[in-house]
Amino acid sequence: MKTVRFLLAAELEMLDAAHYYELQAAGLGIDFLDKIDSAVQDISKNPDRWPIIRFHIRRRLIHRFPFGLLYRIDPDEIIILATMHLHRHPDYWINR
Numbered sequence: 001m002k003t004v005r006f007l008l009a010a011e012l013e014m015l016d017a018a019h020y021y022e023l024q025a026a027g028l029g030i031d032f033l034d035k036i037d038s039a040v041q042d043i044s045k046n047p048d049r050w051p052i053i054r055f056h057i058r059r060r061l062i063h064r065f066p067f068g069l070l071y072r073i074d075p076d077e078i079i080i081l082a083t084m085h086l087h088r089h090p091d092y093w094i095n096r
Helices: 008-024 028-045
Strands: 003-006 052-054 057-061 067-073 077-085
Touching: 003 008, 003 028, 008 028, 008 067, 008 077, 028 057, 028 067, 028 077
Parallel strands: 003 077
Antiparallel strands: 052 057, 057 067, 067 077
């Protein structure tokens, strides 16, 4: 298993989404973070499993929520580039 590291921007996106969901319903933000954690564990165990969407960037969809984790596999670690909402500006993360 490789180490997974979030870029600061991706971590902030994740926390902002969790905060939004928690404001919508008590516990929903925690559910979102649990789904993110599960996805990160899956990525760590089998990083080549999810499809390449552009260049060498892969996307792991988040169950139950309209988000995906965009990541790249480096020799020593996996880097999460974005916690991307699937219905907003699809290419905003490209310069990361």
